[in-house]
Amino acid sequence: MRITIDRDRCIGSGQCVMTAPGVFTQDDDAVVALLPGQEDGAGDPRVRDVPMACPVQAVTISGE
Amino acid sequence: MTETDIRPTGSPDLSFPQDRTCPYQPPKVYADGRGQGPLSRVELFDGRPAWMVTGHAEGRALLADPRLSSDWGHPVFPVVVQRTEDRGGLAFPLIGVDDPEHARQRRMLIPSFGVKRMAAMRPLIQDLVDRLLDDMLEKGPTADLVSAFALPVPSMAICELLGVPYGDHDFFEERSRDFVGAATSAEADAAFAALYGYLHGLVAKKQAEPGDGLLDELIARQLEEGALDHNEVVMIALVLLVAGHETTVNAIALGALTLLEHPEQLEALRNDPGLISGTVEELLRFTSVSDYMVRMAKEDIEVGGETIKAGDAVVVSISLMNRDAKAYEDPDTFDVRRNARHHVGFGHGIHQCLGQNLARAEIEIALGTLVTRIPGLRLAVPVDEVPIKAGHDAQGPVELPVTW
Numbered sequence: 261m262r263i264t265i266d267r268d269r270c271i272g273s274g275q276c277v278m279t280a281p282g283v284f285t286q287d288d289d290a291v292v293a294l295l296p297g298q299e300d301g302a303g304d305p306r307v308r309d310v311p312m313a314c315p316v317q318a319v320t321i322s323g324e
Numbered sequence: 325m326t327e328t329d330i331r332p333t334g335s336p337d338l339s340f341p342q343d344r345t346c347p348y349q350p351p352k353v354y355a356d357g358r359g360q361g362p363l364s365r366v367e368l369f370d371g372r373p374a375w376m377v378t379g380h381a382e383g384r385a386l387l388a389d390p391r392l393s394s395d396w397g398h399p400v401f402p403v404v405v406q407r408t409e410d411r412g413g414l415a416f417p418l419i420g421v422d423d424p425e426h427a428r429q430r431r432m433l434i435p436s437f438g439v440k441r442m443a444a445m446r447p448l449i450q451d452l453v454d455r456l457l458d459d460m461l462e463k464g465p466t467a468d469l470v471s472a473f474a475l476p477v478p479s480m481a482i483c484e485l486l487g488v489p490y491g492d493h494d495f496f497e498e499r500s501r502d503f504v505g506a507a508t509s510a511e512a513d514a515a516f517a518a519l520y521g522y523l524h525g526l527v528a529k530k531q532a533e534p535g536d537g538l539l540d541e542l543i544a545r546q547l548e549e550g551a552l553d554h555n556e557v558v559m560i561a562l563v564l565l566v567a568g569h570e571t572t573v574n575a576i577a578l579g580a581l582t583l584l585e586h587p588e589q590l591e592a593l594r595n596d597p598g599l600i601s602g603t604v605e606e607l608l609r610f611t612s613v614s615d616y617m618v619r620m621a622k623e624d625i626e627v628g629g630e631t632i633k634a635g636d637a638v639v640v641s642i643s644l645m646n647r648d649a650k651a652y653e654d655p656d657t658f659d660v661r662r663n664a665r666h667h668v669g670f671g672h673g674i675h676q677c678l679g680q681n682l683a684r685a686e687i688e689i690a691l692g693t694l695v696t697r698i699p700g701l702r703l704a705v706p707v708d709e710v711p712i713k714a715g716h717d718a719q720g721p722v723e724l725p726v727t728w
Contacts, residue, residue, distance in 0.1 A: 272434030290438030
């Protein structure tokens with residue numbers, strides 16, 4: 261699985277962090293960031309729900 | 325509760341908005357629109373036709389679509405109650421502007437509402453909630469849960485976050501209420517002018533004597549650097565102060581009422597406090613305090629087998645999207661164990677609520693603590709005697725008499 265984040269689109273809603281807190285975080289500007297080493301989703305099935313949870317399609321997932 | 329039909333089912337010119345009869349149920353006449361597909365036709369008070377979007381998937385797609393505008397300043401932007409546009413040419417930041425203006429303003433503000441900042445607010449909110457309940461219990465065994473609890477929690481929290489002196493709360497609570505709830509333009513304009521004047525003075529005072537709230541940060545970082553002018557700071561303060569007052573109060577009061585009216589669900593929550601965050605999401609879905617959003621199409625948009633034409637008025641029905649059977653099983657059942665994911669209680673798209681994580685923390689701590697500390701809590705009047713707000717307003721009880 262490969263997670264792509266679009267930091268320019270992000271509005272800081274935090275839906276990604278709420279959905280998969282082990283993978284997503286917010287930086288000091290409250291913009292989406294991936295936790296170090298978690299770029300492949302770390303096997304967390306909740307990551308699959310993040311693209312739908314994000315209000316502005318700032319997160320996309322490709323691959324298995 | 326029984327609902328009263330105002331017009332025949334499926335009437336093409338249903339007048340929007342309608343008042344709720346049951347505080348936590350969308351008006352039955354809207355629900356009848358669900359039979360017509362994801363979009364139906366309604367008429368606004370001024371005779372303007374509008375699309376009412378009730379499908380969950382279609383509504384989410386539209387709220388995320390940049391072809392739908394939130395530009396309140398547009399000369400023919402649709403309105404749902406009689407209001408003048410006489411705000412002295414002042415635009416409403418965030419809620420009343422489109423990107424890229426919206427994105428510029430939102431970026432300045434999101435650090436103050438980020439997940440980490442909100443987590444750091446939780447002990448303060450818990451302390452507020454504990455003190456308010458101490459006070460309520462001491463004065464009891466009856467109270468108006470709105471004025472004694474549901475209002476002061478978000479009021480104190482937003483004051484703390486913004487750096488607005490809570491000592492002035494009687495003044496701005498009343499004006500916020502009048503501004504949002506007013507049925508006439510004269511009332512709304514007077515409340516707006518009073519709030520604007522108050523915050524204009526506060527920003528000037530803070531420029532001379534800085535504090536440590538969000539407004540102080542905006543003044544220091546943005547006003548001084550020339551990224552914002554004085555009026556914009558005042559208008560941002562006004563939008564955040566009003567939004568902080570007129571939404572979460574309803575979510576707490578209507579949440580308490582909904583739990584009290586579903587005793588088996590309340591019992592489940594009392595027995596397993598770990599259900600509280602799921603309960604809050606389900607309450608946001610089920611009660612839809614912000615019942616609708618208003619937009620205007622900038623271009624033609626094909627959706628749900630219909631064509632929304634450029635210039636058309638669009639009412640996105642949050643309450644019916646949250647009750648769409650295609651998105652939620654038994655959508656009209658309140659179930660604290662449900663996964664209410666993808667509800668649109670905070671909206672969707674670029675305008676999704678900036679303060680949503682503050683609101684979540686407030687609702688969760690307020691309701692979780694309330695049901696634990698007052699196990700005998702009950703309504704002091706029958707539910708159909710609880711006065712509720714008009715259909716155009718944020719939804720919730722005007723007052724909520726309780727006893728224990």
